[in-house]
Amino acid sequence: MQKIFAANWKMYKTRSQASQSAQELAKGLGQMPAGQEVVVFAPFTAISCAADAFKGHAGLTVGGQNCYPAEEGAFTGETSPAMLRDAGAAWVLTGHSERRHIMGEDDALVARKTIFALEHGLNVLLCIGETLEQREAGKLNAVLERQLAAVFAAMPASLGGAALVGKLAVGYEPVWAIGTGKVAGPKEVLDAHAVTRALLGKLVGETASRLPILYGGSVKPNNAAGLMALDNVDGLLVGGASLEAQSFLQIIGA
Ligand code: 13P
Numbered sequence: 041m042q043k044i045f046a047a048n049w050k051m052y053k054t055r056s057q058a059s060q061s062a063q064e065l066a067k068g069l070g071q072m073p074a075g076q077e078v079v080v081f082a083p084f085t086a087i088s089c090a091a092d093a094f095k096g097h098a099g100l101t102v103g104g105q106n107c108y109p110a111e112e113g114a115f116t117g118e119t120s121p122a123m124l125r126d127a128g129a130a131w132v133l134t135g136h137s138e139r140r141h142i143m144g145e146d147d148a149l150v151a152r153k154t155i156f157a158l159e160h161g162l163n164v165l166l167c168i169g170e171t172l173e174q175r176e177a178g179k180l181n182a183v184l185e186r187q188l189a190a191v192f193a194a195m196p197a198s199l200g201g202a203a204l205v206g207k208l209a210v211g212y213e214p215v216w217a218i219g220t221g222k223v224a225g226p227k228e229v230l231d232a233h234a235v236t237r238a239l240l241g242k243l244v245g246e247t248a249s250r251l252p253i254l255y256g257g258s259v260k261p262n263n264a265a266g267l268m269a270l271d272n273v274d275g276l277l278v279g280g281a282s283l284e285a286q287s288f289l290q291i292i293g294a
Contacts, residue, residue, distance in 0.1 A: 041075075041250065041252060041274050042075055042076070042077065042080060042206065042209075042251070042252050042274065042275075043075060043076045043077070043247075043274055044076075044077050044078075044104075044165075044209055044252050044254055044275035044276075045076075045077070045078045045079075045275055045276055045278070045291065045292045046078075046079045046080075046165060046211070046254060046256075046275065046276065046277045046278065046290075047078075047079070047080045047081065047171050047278055047282030048080060048081045048105065048133065048136070048256075048277060048278065048279050048282065049061075049080065049081060049082050049083060049086075049105075049245060049282065049283065049287050050083075050105070050138070050279060051083055052083070052283055053082070053083060053086055053283070054085075054086070054090045055085060055086050056089075057086075058082055058083075058086030058089045058090050058197070059086075059089040059090070059092070059093055061270070061283075061284075061285045062080060062082075062089065062090040062092075062093035062094060062102075064285035064286070064289075065093075065100065065185065065285050065288065065289065066093050066094055066097045066100060068285065068286075068289040069097065069099075069100060069158065069289070069292070070097065070101025070202050071097055071098040072097075072098055072100060072149075072265070073099070074099075074204075076099055077099050077100075077101060078099060078100050078101070078177050079101050079102065079103050079130075079131050079165070080094075080100075080101075080102050080103070080282075081102075081103040081104065081105050081131070081133050081165075082102055082103070082104075082105075083105065084104060084105075084119055084127070087102055087104060087124065087127040087129050088127045088128050090102045090128070091127065091128025091129070092128070097243050101130045101131060102128055102129050102130065102131070103124075103129050103130065103131030103132055103133060103162075103163075103165070104119065104124040104127075104129045104131070104132045104133070105133050105136065105137060105227050106119070106132070106133065106134075106136075106153075107119055107120060107121050107124055107132045107134075107153060107156075107162070108120060108153070109149075109152040109153050109155075109156035109157075111158070111160075120160075121156065121160035121161065121162045122159045122160060122161075124162060125160075125161060125162065128160065129266065130162065130163055130241075131162060131163045131165060132153075132157045132162045132163075132164055132165075133152050133164075133211075134153045134154045134157065134164055134165070134166050134167065135150040135153075135154070135166050135167040135168060135187065135191075136211075136213075137141075137167065137169055137213055137215045137218055138218075141171075141215065141254050145189075146217075147187055147190035148190060148194075149190040150166070150187070150190065150191065151190045151193070151194045152194070154166050154208075155191070155194055155195055155199065158199050158204075158207060159174075159196075159199065163207045163208070163209070164207065164208050164209070165209045165210075165211050165277070166191060166208065166209070166210050166211065166214050167210075167211040167212075167256070167277070168183075168184050168187040168188060168210060168211070168212060168213070168236070168286075169183075169184075169187075169212055169214045169215050169218075169256075170183040170184065170214060170215065171215045171258075172215070172216035173217065173218070175214070179282045180231075180235070182236050182276070184212075184232070184235055184236055184239060185192050188210075188236070188239050188243060189238065189239075189243065192243040194245065197238045200244060200247075201244060201245065201247050202247050202250075204244065204247060204251060205247060205250045205251065208251055209251060209252040209253070209254060209274075209275070210215070210236060210240070210251060210252070210254070211253075211254045211255075211256050211277045212229075212233060212236055212253060212254070212255055212256070213255075213256035213277060214228070214232070214257050216257075217256075217257025218256070218257050218258070218279065219258070219279060219280060220257075220258060221258050221262050222258055223257060223258040223259065223260070223267075224255070224257060226266065226267075226270060229255055229267060229270055229273065230270050230271060230272070233253050233255065233271070233272035233273055234271070234272055236272070237249075240253075245281075252274035252275050253272055253273065253274050254273075254274060254275040254276055254277045254278070255267050255270075255273050255275075255276055256276065256277030256279070258280075259276045259277070259278045259279075259281060259288035259291060260281045260287075260291070261281065261287055261291050261294060264276060264290075264291040264292075264294040265281045268294070274290060278291055
């Protein structure tokens with residue numbers, strides 16, 4: 041299984057700060073071994089800076105944090121997949137909890153973005169996850185199922201199945217663990233990732249075993265190894281602790 045270490049820089053870093061961090065990462069990582077990839081999800085303005093710093097480094101790639109599902113048009117403030125690719129991005133995040141909960145994106149829009157981005161040559165890291173309220177109400181499985189099913193129900197046959205391998209990854213990020221310092225415990229992560237794998241199995245059959253599932257939510261250098269050792273954890277999606285290159289390097293090294 042492909043292993044992915046993803047940094048989500050959110051709305052942090054100017055172009056010069058992004059260049060400096062990406063250069064530090066490139067220096068610290070050199071070339072990634074086959075089957076491992078590091079992706080930095082940079083703010084739009086800094087994508088090209090990070091992409092320049094990663095040139096010539098195998099397995100180091102850049103992503104956008106959002107895109108709009110149209111080729112071009114009167115969509116003020118939005119960015120198309122082709123524009124992201126032109127800036128040097130190979131990936132895009134969809135369904136991140138901050139877009140769902142702060143910007144009000146619903147499952148249908150997340151599905152449109154995911155499919156449109158895949159159709160237009162971007163790899164997608166599709167994020168799912170429950171709020172604390174949903175978890176406490178016993179709705180974890182139902183929420184993950186609803187979020188995944190919305191995407192796969194709308195997926196054209198030409199994109200689905202084995203065609204998704206190497207192009208789609210899923211990020212499980214419990215909303216209550218994002219930016220709170222409250223990492224999900226091993227049992228919570230194991231259970232949620234097993235549920236996610238099983239749901240993917242129902243939706244895409246045996247391809248499910250070849251789609252990486254990343255954990256995100258308060259990942260730090262001191263908990264990364266323990267998380268990566270868990271079944272069905274194929275990578276990490278790191279926010280705050282990815283802003284300092286040295287701390288993200290420690291997470292990858294763990
Ligand atoms: P933190 O690592 O800061 O909790 O953020 C997680 C996240 O949202 C990554 O996408």
